[in-house]
Amino acid sequence: MLTDEQIFRYSRHLLLPEIGGRGQEKLLAAKVLLIGAGGLGSVAAQYLSAAGVGTLGIMDPDRVDLSNLQRQLIHSTADVGLLKVESAKNKIALLNPGVTVIPYQYTATAGSISQILPQYDLVIDGCDNFITRYLVSDAAVLYNKPYFYGSVLRFDGHASVFYPPRAPCYRCVFPAAPLPGAVPTCQEAGVFNVVPGIIGLIQAAEALKWLLGAGEPLLGRLLVFDASAMEFTEVRIGRRPSCAVCGEHPAITELLPENYEQPSCE
Amino acid sequence: MQPKKRLDVTADACPVTLVRALLALEELAGGDILEVHLAAGEAAKNVPRSLACGGHKILSLDRLDEDTYLLYVEKCGGE
Numbered sequence: 001m002l003t004d005e006q007i008f009r010y011s012r013h014l015l016l017p018e019i020g021g022r023g024q025e026k027l028l029a030a031k032v033l034l035i036g037a038g039g040l041g042s043v044a045a046q047y048l049s050a051a052g053v054g055t056l057g058i059m060d061p062d063r064v065d066l067s068n069l070q071r072q073l074i075h076s077t078a079d080v081g082l083l084k085v086e087s088a089k090n091k092i093a094l095l096n097p098g099v100t101v102i103p104y105q106y107t108a109t110a111g112s113i114s115q116i117l118p119q120y121d122l123v124i125d126g127c128d129n130f131i132t133r134y135l136v137s138d139a140a141v142l143y144n145k146p147y148f149y150g151s152v153l154r155f156d157g158h159a160s161v162f163y164p165p166r167a168p169c170y171r172c173v174f175p176a177a178p179l180p181g182a183v184p185t186c187q188e189a190g191v192f193n194v195v196p197g198i199i200g201l202i203q204a205a206e207a208l209k210w211l212l213g214a215g216e217p218l219l220g221r222l223l224v225f226d227a228s229a230m231e232f233t234e235v236r237i238g239r240r241p242s243c244a245v246c247g248e249h250p251a252i253t254e255l256l257p258e259n260y261e262q263p264s265c266e
Numbered sequence: 267m268q269p270k271k272r273l274d275v276t277a278d279a280c281p282v283t284l285v286r287a288l289l290a291l292e293e294l295a296g297g298d299i300l301e302v303h304l305a306a307g308e309a310a311k312n313v314p315r316s317l318a319c320g321g322h323k324i325l326s327l328d329r330l331d332e333d334t335y336l337l338y339v340e341k342c343g344g345e
Contacts, residue, residue, distance in 0.1 A: 002289070007282060007285055007286065007289070008282060011281055011282060011285045014285045014288065014289065015281060015284065015285060015288065017320065020288060020289070021288075021289040021292045022292060
């Protein structure tokens with residue numbers, strides 16, 4: 001049963017036939033894992049919290065840096081130097097004290113993800129490097145969790161929901177990481193600050209829809225956003241039978257730490 | 267006209283009046299009847315209209331006294 005406080009707080013969602021009391025109960029019982037409390041994670045964390053998602057796990061090893069604040073709006077100037085997971089947790093407590101935040105102040109590794117991911121309903125990827133992305137994506141396939149993908153660079157962004165066998169996984173579409181240095185990072189190439197906001201919000205929307213069972217999920221479709229032209233393009237994507245993790249003869253059947261080693265420096 | 271459930275939202279303001287009515291209807295089966303006590307004024311005007319927009323059937327809306335209306339609404343999805 002919803003409390004009076006919850007009926008007030010969530011009234012604009014309770015009025016929607018797609019949500020109502022039953023949908024709100026689903027959100028309150030939901031557990032979402034967020035990889036990264038950066039540009040994408042900032043937005044996703046705030047909207048999921050405001051919507052009343054009951055438990056949010058947030059994984060990020062970094063501390064808030066002044067250069068983050070241009071786009072990572074969950075953090076404030078006074079938070080510079082704090083762990084991002086702590087800063088995010090503090091902000092969420094102000095926004096919605098009903099949300100339980102579980103901070104993981106370290107990098108995702110094969111070991112940590114295998115321990116943590118099975119406890120959650122779904123995972124939202126807001127990471128900033130390919131090693132973590134492949135690790136999280138492979139883990140999502142192996143533990144059968146829907147994976148809410150988003151990535152951004154300069155004026156461009158991607159979003160999709162990966163969930164084999166209903167839809168391809170990330171590796172079906174991008175079989176292997178580019179060679180180190182082949183793709184610049186946001187640190188090197190820059191990022192237009194609204195792009196992670198828009199993509200992170202699409203990830204949050206898809207995650208909420210998924211938890212509610214509402215609408216049509218972004219499965220089998222890669223949404224490509226170009227803020228420069230202000231255009232969304234939808235690319236149909238299919239499963240790859242030769243996929244190394246979800247294909248017919250997968251080479252990846254467990255998370256081996258040596259396959260996901262972080263480079264020692266950037 | 268036997269209501270399955272009674273609800274008093276005379277102390278609430280809009281849209282919480284409507285939200286409480288919708289939450290109560292969620293617990294009922296299609297065709298079941300909900301009795302709602304509404305404050306005269308905005309609530310008595312808006313709640314029945316919004317419930318009708320949502321597909322529910324307004325069976326009756328009567329003034330009980332100066333401050334209160336009595337609404338009978340049938341949950342959509344019955345028969």
